[in-house]
Amino acid sequence: MFRPRRLRAGGINPVRAGYRLFTDDDIAVLRFIRQAKTLGLTLAEINDILSLQHGGAQPCGRVTPLLDTHIDQIDRTRAELRQLRRALLTARRTADRARRSGGDAVVCRIIETREAPDPVPE
Template identity: 35%
Template structure:
């Protein structure tokens, strides 16, 4: 089976199959005399595993761990569960953050007349200084994605008390 057929059978694009091989997530496939990658049903099985895990939002790193456990007959299900629970926590966190954003925006949008006039509470909100310096827990500001690099790190920058004016 060549890579195109393996892609169709597994649901993983040929591009991604090569990428996963390159990064070591999956072992190098066999090769035909002509140099074409050659896949067995077992390989497709692995690819489907990867695909399903991606569908559930696991990162490639997490999938790597899951794959190793999958192959390990002597694994402890606790290890699998730990990875899954960690991922669930990630998801719940990101969901909560996005819900917070959506709620704020919906509130603002509800107050916006949405007509030809320029006055807009949405812009008014964006304009106001972000209330970061409060004593609140300071929860990851933009963080939504957890995985995609959307404003994750709190942008510390320590403090730099000198006022060079």
């Protein structure tokens, strides 16, 4: 099993005489880890992929669903952010109207008059 916190378990050599000794394969694994992190994969997901590879399996069949999951999460987050943006714009318009009308508020009319948000569609 490849352990992200213990690179030695993945075949990467430990420190010797104060220097880290890396083979070309070690460097390839480290580059893979860095690239996978830039794609948003977690260390646990990277561990799964590397474990498959170290076991002799082709991990691409595992990678595709992971990427799809991350894409879906991004899409959900974007929808939530769009909804939040709409709520903020509405609150801003409410604030402008309240300021023009001079109405009193307990704390802040912008927030007090805000309706509960609609659930994000899935």
